[in-house]
Amino acid sequence: MTDVAAEPTTQVAVASARGEMPPWRLLLRRPTFIVGAAILLFWVVCAIFGHLIAPQDPFAQQLLATNKAPSGAHWFGTDQIGRDVFSRVLVGARSILVIAFFATVLGTVAGTALGLAMGYLGGTFDIVGGRIVEAVLALPLIVVAFVFVAALGPSPPTIIVVIGLVFTPLIARTVRSAVLVERQQDYLASARLLGENRSYIMFVEVLPNVLPVVLVEFTVRLGYAIFTIAGLSFLGFGVQPPTPDWGADISANYGVLPAGYWWMTLFPALAIASLVIAINLVTDSIEQVIAS
Amino acid sequence: MTTYILKRLGLALVTLWLLSVIVFFACQVLPGDPGRAILGNLASPSAVAALDHQLGVDRPLIEQYWTWITGVLHGNFGKSTQFSAPVEPYVRAALINSLKLAALAFVIVVPLGVIGGVVAALNYGRPADRIISVAGLSATTVPEFVSGIVVIVVFGVALKALPVSASAGAGASPASQFQHLILPAIPLILVLFGYISRMARAGTIEALNSDYTRTATLKGLKREVVIRRHVLRNSLLPTITVIATQLGYLIGGLVIVEVLFNYQGIGNLIYTAAKTKDFPMLAAGVLTIGIVYMVATLIADILYTVLNPRLRLGGAE
Numbered sequence: 001m002t003d004v005a006a007e008p009t010t011q012v013a014v015a016s017a018r019g020e021m022p023p024w025r026l027l028l029r030r031p032t033f034i035v036g037a038a039i040l041l042f043w044v045v046c047a048i049f050g051h052l053i054a055p056q057d058p059f060a061q062q063l064l065a066t067n068k069a070p071s072g073a074h075w076f077g078t079d080q081i082g083r084d085v086f087s088r089v090l091v092g093a094r095s096i097l098v099i100a101f102f103a104t105v106l107g108t109v110a111g112t113a114l115g116l117a118m119g120y121l122g123g124t125f126d127i128v129g130g131r132i133v134e135a136v137l138a139l140p141l142i143v144v145a146f147v148f149v150a151a152l153g154p155s156p157p158t159i160i161v162v163i164g165l166v167f168t169p170l171i172a173r174t175v176r177s178a179v180l181v182e183r184q185q186d187y188l189a190s191a192r193l194l195g196e197n198r199s200y201i202m203f204v205e206v207l208p209n210v211l212p213v214v215l216v217e218f219t220v221r222l223g224y225a226i227f228t229i230a231g232l233s234f235l236g237f238g239v240q241p242p243t244p245d246w247g248a249d250i251s252a253n254y255g256v257l258p259a260g261y262w263w264m265t266l267f268p269a270l271a272i273a274s275l276v277i278a279i280n281l282v283t284d285s286i287e288q289v290i291a292s
Numbered sequence: 293m294t295t296y297i298l299k300r301l302g303l304a305l306v307t308l309w310l311l312s313v314i315v316f317f318a319c320q321v322l323p324g325d326p327g328r329a330i331l332g333n334l335a336s337p338s339a340v341a342a343l344d345h346q347l348g349v350d351r352p353l354i355e356q357y358w359t360w361i362t363g364v365l366h367g368n369f370g371k372s373t374q375f376s377a378p379v380e381p382y383v384r385a386a387l388i389n390s391l392k393l394a395a396l397a398f399v400i401v402v403p404l405g406v407i408g409g410v411v412a413a414l415n416y417g418r419p420a421d422r423i424i425s426v427a428g429l430s431a432t433t434v435p436e437f438v439s440g441i442v443v444i445v446v447f448g449v450a451l452k453a454l455p456v457s458a459s460a461g462a463g464a465s466p467a468s469q470f471q472h473l474i475l476p477a478i479p480l481i482l483v484l485f486g487y488i489s490r491m492a493r494a495g496t497i498e499a500l501n502s503d504y505t506r507t508a509t510l511k512g513l514k515r516e517v518v519i520r521r522h523v524l525r526n527s528l529l530p531t532i533t534v535i536a537t538q539l540g541y542l543i544g545g546l547v548i549v550e551v552l553f554n555y556q557g558i559g560n561l562i563y564t565a566a567k568t569k570d571f572p573m574l575a576a577g578v579l580t581i582g583i584v585y586m587v588a589t590l591i592a593d594i595l596y597t598v599l600n601p602r603l604r605l606g607g608a609e
Contacts, residue, residue, distance in 0.1 A: 135310035
């Protein structure tokens with residue numbers, strides 16, 4: 001009885017000790033986090049206000065100025081039908097970020113719920129879930145996404161649902177292992193003895209304790225989502241032209257690379273690279289802060 | 293240990309069956325029907341229906357699955373709708389091409405990744421470690437076509453040092469084939485380097501902090517001897533698993549690299565099949581990728597058990 005009573009007090013004590021140095025303060029002291037967050041913020045601003053920032057209309061074709069190399073008038077040059085590459089790169093942040101964000105949110109919410117159930121309920125549920133996870137894992141993410149998107153037709157909602165569903169078992173697996181660790185803790189035994197029902201224990205008692213794991217999974221998966229969406233667009237199964245999109249623009253222009261027109265492909269490629277690297281710097285910092 | 297391997301084999305079979313169901317149903321919900329895709333938009337509905345009937349795609353799904361899976365078990369993957377010929381020769385040729393590219397990337401990246409990870413671990417927390425870790429992580433997450441394009445721009449267009457197309461043409465000498473494969477291999481190497489070096493780093497750090505390493509150091513062994521005899525042997529064990537799992541990725545994740553460099557491998561095969569709605573070809577290609585991946589994982593698991601004395605002896609008791 002004393003044990004059960006002592007439990008909440010220790011937790012409060014730990015929380016207040018941590019409260020002196022909130023996690024976000026620790027994050028802000030890491031240069032890698034600052035750099036990553038700054039780049040990410042830049043692209044988020046572009047995604048929201050891209051149309052206002054872009055110096056030119058990303059759709060406007062200047063047929064007298066096609067294939068122009070980077071210059072003062074066109075910082076990143078123009079593409080094969082005379083569109084301003086710089087403007088397209090700025091505006092192109094929107095499609096990839098929006099799709100990646102919603103796909104990752106869907107996968108994280110569904111995966112966390114499934115992982116909680118697999119880890120806490122166990123039994124048949126866990127065994128069947130585990131097999132499905134294995135089967136999904138037996139194929140590279142891009143292949144699964146590409147087969148399903150090809151099947152259902154490429155549209156942003158389809159891509160969101162397909163990537164979200166592929167992420168679900170992957171996130172569920174990680175959450176499941178975190179839940180298995182939590183199951184050993186005394187506070188769950190107390191909750192059970194107090195007669196709390198299963199869903200209350202899963203969502204109110206266990207969930208807050210596995211949230212750090214969920215947060216890390218979210219940022220890691222966001223990086224993978226960007227990777228996959230860019231790949232899908234490149235293969236022609238993602239965002240469709242003429243919408244400005246990095247992957248689709250690369251796909252439309254890489255054919256003229258050997259002819260020396262490198263700018264219309266290289267700049268969107270660098271945009272993708274900077275975005276995924278930024279997300280990784282942020283992820284890496286969050287992981288390290290949680291670990292310490 | 294035998295029971296473990298048998299159990300592992302059994303599980304792999306169940307997963308394989310699930311995979312075949314997923315592949316079949318995913319390929320079967322492809323938009324439009326194959327008859328329409330082959331005959332084009334101008335064909336009459338009756339001609340499309342007749343061709344669909346001839347291809348057997350108008351029968352119930354369960355029946356189609358049964359026909360397909362029994363065929364697959366007999367080594368018959370069906371007829372390609374784009375070539376009107378059996379699928380197997382195409383899949384086999386594509387798989388061999390992919391294996392060549394994968395092998396080249398692998399031979400380069402495995403030693404590089406292991407050395408990178410070990411060097412990072414030996415310099416734990418110092419700038420060398422941070423650089424290798426962050427660079428590895430970044431290289432891993434940059435999509436292959438992005439690094440592929442950078443590579444093409446730098447080596448193919450600016451320096452004109454290497455060919456930008458992966459296929460050397462029919463009857464090319466092995467040396468020429470090799471030369472054409474160097475650029476496509478680089479994006480794959482970049483992606484794999486991060487995974488392998490990260491695992492090697494983690495394994496080495498764990499081994500460095502272990503009791504047996506401390507004992508070895510305290511009994512006066514030289515640092516090189518401790519590292520070679522005690523640290524590396526233990527740290528490379530988990531790395532083997534990662535290397536084998538990445539073999540599967542390498543073969544499947546080739547899709548983008550093969551399309552970018554126009555190389556006739558298994559990735560390009562499923563890409564073309566999806567574009568032309570060639571259902572038997574797509575299913576066979578994706579299933580092949582799945583099988584290759586699972587065999588690689590299985591080998592890794594068994595190798596891990598055989599190499600790890602704790603598991604080996606524990607299982608023998």
